[in-house]
Amino acid sequence: MADLKQGSASHQHEAAAVIQKHFRRYQAQKRYKQQQSATSTIQQHASRFLARRQAARDNEQEQRAARFQAVMSRHHERIQQLELEKRAIKQLGAGELEAWQARREAAATTIQAHWRGSRQRQQLKLSHPALATLRPVACSSPQPADEPSCSTRPISSKVPSNHPLLHSVTAAGVTGLHAEPSTASVAAWPAHRAGLEQQPSSASVCSGVGYSSRAAAMHGALRGEASSCLSAEASRLSAVGAAAQQPADAPRRTAALPAARRMVLERQVQLRTDAFKAAPNALAAARATQQESDQRLVHLLEQHTAAAAERLKAAQRRQKLLQDAEALHSQLQQLPQLSQLPDNVTGAHFALPGACGARAQRSRQAHALALAEAKVGSKWWLPLKALNQQLRDAAAAAEQDAGSTSGSASKAAAGALWGAAGSTGLLQQDWQQQELMWKDSWQRIREEEQQRPGLQELMQQDQALRPHVVIEQELSSESSWHAASMQ
Known part of the structure; x- marks a missing residue:
């Protein structure tokens, strides 16, 4: 009987190990799929952003090339026109050129004199x-x-x-x-x-x-x-x-x-x-008016300089904000995994959705459960405790307000909000006992994980030793049964 009990205990332990192995494998696969989906989404957004930026740069480069070609074409046209004028001047005679220069200087002199x-x-x-x-x-x-x-x-x-x-x-x-x-x-x-x-x-x-x-x-x-x-x-x-x-006889x-x-x-x-x-007095008045105009001009120039300085500062601030936004975007492209987070990280470091009814409560509870599953920080159960306490208080208040008729409906709503954490009977338990139970269970799981080898090593050992162990267990169980029957 002792051998049977020992064999059943070993079978139970092996079954528990297999169940835990498959459960951890399921969790790892689920986490890997979520991370893979998030990675693909981030890569899609990043590739779209890079494609848009490259298209904008290509478009700007094409526009620059078009402007450069237009400017150079006009420049070549002006050079050709100057070359034609030079050839025409060289083909003219000395007398015609001198006459043309004389007419040009005379016209310029007349214009300058009038001006x-x-x-x-x-x-x-x-x-x-x-x-x-x-x-x-x-x-x-x-x-x-x-x-x-x-x-x-x-x-x-x-x-x-x-x-x-x-x-x-x-x-x-x-x-x-x-x-x-x-x-x-x-x-x-x-x-x-x-x-x-x-x-x-x-x-x-x-x-x-x-x-x-x-x-x-x-x-x-x-x-x-x-x-x-x-x-x-x-x-x-x-x-x-x-x-x-x-003389007097002059005719005219x-x-x-x-x-x-x-x-x-x-x-x-x-x-x-x-x-x-009287002109000097008017000249003095005109000079005073000129001084006022100069002072006004200086004031306007100072205002223009100050406005230009403000615009320059605003442009510098905008450039700095753009650089900060680019740095944040580059940081978002490289999100750390939960396993890479430090031990001093708590739930307050992660953004939560706004308070908007049962959906927000469920999302908060899921977020707290994810943090608890990853065991982030030294007091990872505090956010889950606070959320469950809020749900418990809300369910109790709804139960008091509803009365005997709507009591079952409020309990069903509280159970729906509670989700995978428990049922209506769990709401009536003492919170201190629940907290101690969670802390003890997670402490025991942590100690077992520290003592147990890694997942890969466990799988290798299981694949290498499982058939031999099963045969030995069957032989030992049969020999013990024969010995018991002989007695």
Whole structure:
């Protein structure tokens, strides 16, 4: 009987070992299939990402090549055009080329002269704003011999009645301007004019630097020189003096300058002189305005520089974020296995689904069971304990709220939420006993796994020793049965 009991115990131990072996094999195959599926999914996503990136790079390279070809084609066209022009120039004669160069230089000189004159007139208007209301009359139309070269329209029709220059001229008085010029003054005028003409006039200086005749007249008035109107008046007085010295029987005599005309001319000269005297104040105001404009320009440049710096910082931040995202993506492509995790890893290090009913509870429980199965960390049963406690509390609350009628339904729902962990009777057990049972069972399994050889070694030993062991067990059992029957 003792041999039979010993044989049955050995058979039970062998059966338990075989069951554990097949169960562990099933777990290993299941884990391998899951990992293989996850690996294939990750590889698919990674290959798609790499394909999209390579396609984008190829497209960008094609666009660059197209742009380069377009630019180079235009460059070759320009080079061909220049070569054709060079050949045409070489085929021209020396005289034609020189004439063409002369025409080109003359056209460039004319354009530059007009441009400089326009710029100088604009600067003159900005530096002398008081002259804006005193628009000079151009001597464009030919005048008769007995009339001056400037317009005879009085300046009072062009200048407002409340202009300050008119008040200054009126206050000074023009009573001495109505007198006719005497014969002595007329005769002495050519000598005085010759003395004035010994120095370079404002007209010659201004025309040399590109100013117009109007600017030359203003510059001459500032220097105290005779303007174009005064020059015309001087020629007029010279003609009057020559006519006075001619004999009485001369066929044609030139009339003297009328008093009204002389008064108008003197008034124009006085108004222009006063306008040039008032010009420095306007120039100071224009300079102040220019300083304000410069300050405003500096402020705008500072704002533009600050905005450019902010845009540069934003681009740098975006580049850094892209690099971080690329690094995270590369890390996700190389996920560690559960067996490679360190011992200090707990369930809090793994993301859990959101709390949204029974499905979330089942997913949490499955996650905790997976962690418990892998024995992650030193207290791997704590997440499972917390989840089961929540399920137990929820089932108890539902059972209290439902009453006697819906008690069975709440128990069924709690059992469905509990899943593979237990049934309705297991919900009523004490949690401390359940926790101790789990800890003891997992501690015993851990000790057995540490003492037992690996799976491959166990399979090899089983394949090598199993037939011999079975035969010996059968022979020993038969000999013990015969011995028992003989007794």
